[in-house]
Amino acid sequence: MAGEEAAAAAAAPEAAGPGPAQPPAEARPDGGEAGNGGGYDGKCVFCRIARREEPGTALLPCEYEDLVCFRDIRPGAPHHYLVVPVEHMGNCKTLKKEHIPVVKKMVEVGKTVLQRNNFSDLNDVRMGFHWPPFCSISHLHLHVLAPASQLGFLSRLIYRINSYWFITAEQLIERLQTENAAS
Numbered sequence: 001m002a003g004e005e006a007a008a009a010a011a012a013p014e015a016a017g018p019g020p021a022q023p024p025a026e027a028r029p030d031g032g033e034a035g036n037g038g039g040y041d042g043k044c045v046f047c048r049i050a051r052r053e054e055p056g057t058a059l060l061p062c063e064y065e066d067l068v069c070f071r072d073i074r075p076g077a078p079h080h081y082l083v084v085p086v087e088h089m090g091n092c093k094t095l096k097k098e099h100i101p102v103v104k105k106m107v108e109v110g111k112t113v114l115q116r117n118n119f120s121d122l123n124d125v126r127m128g129f130h131w132p133p134f135c136s137i138s139h140l141h142l143h144v145l146a147p148a149s150q151l152g153f154l155s156r157l158i159y160r161i162n163s164y165w166f167i168t169a170e171q172l173i174e175r176l177q178t179e180n181a182a183s
Contacts (some may be wrong), residue, residue: 039088044138046137058071063112065086066087066105067085067086067106067109069083069109069113076151076155077147077151079117079147080143081144082141082143083110083142084139084140085106085139085140088139090138092129092132095140095172095176103176106142107142107169119147121146124149125144125148126145126148126159127142127143127144128167128171129141129166129167129172130166131164134166142169145159
């Protein structure tokens with residue numbers, strides 16, 4: 001666990017236990033699944049943050065109403081932000097091809113927040129997702145870390161490219177395109 005995820009897990013153990021990611025919530029009244037988008041889960045700390053129900057977390061300016069961005073409370077780099085959909089969406093493993101535009105928008109928000117915070121070397125950035133079961137909060141969230149060259153020892157492990165527990169945004173998009181092309 002890292003950053004916001006670890007703190008949220010400690011603050012809300014029912015939302016994110018020590019084991020694998022939490023299972024999706026019960027089916028919503030509108031017929032959708034809370035784990036795949038379109039809902040609100042009051043037990044999910046990221047749902048509460050996105051709806052400004054957690055006064056201790058300041059939201060950063062975001063150009064999209066369906067996404068929010070905030071600083072990770074345990075940063076792994078000088079700049080460490082999380083980009084989160086307002087609507088509850090499951091983790092990155094639950095995504096389908098139709099979610100590619102959401103992931104691309106999340107990356108766009110990540111780049112914009114870095115630039116707004118005077119970080120312009122987009123070649124020294126790491127953006128990605130923890131791959132289940134290595135994510136403690138089962139609400140889709142993009143980690144934006146910069147400069148990647150200044151990640152500490154532990155952060156280099158936690159946000160390691162080509163690992164079993166972390167997938168870059170580009171790798172996720174490619175995976176979604178490939179999986180759906182085969183089906």
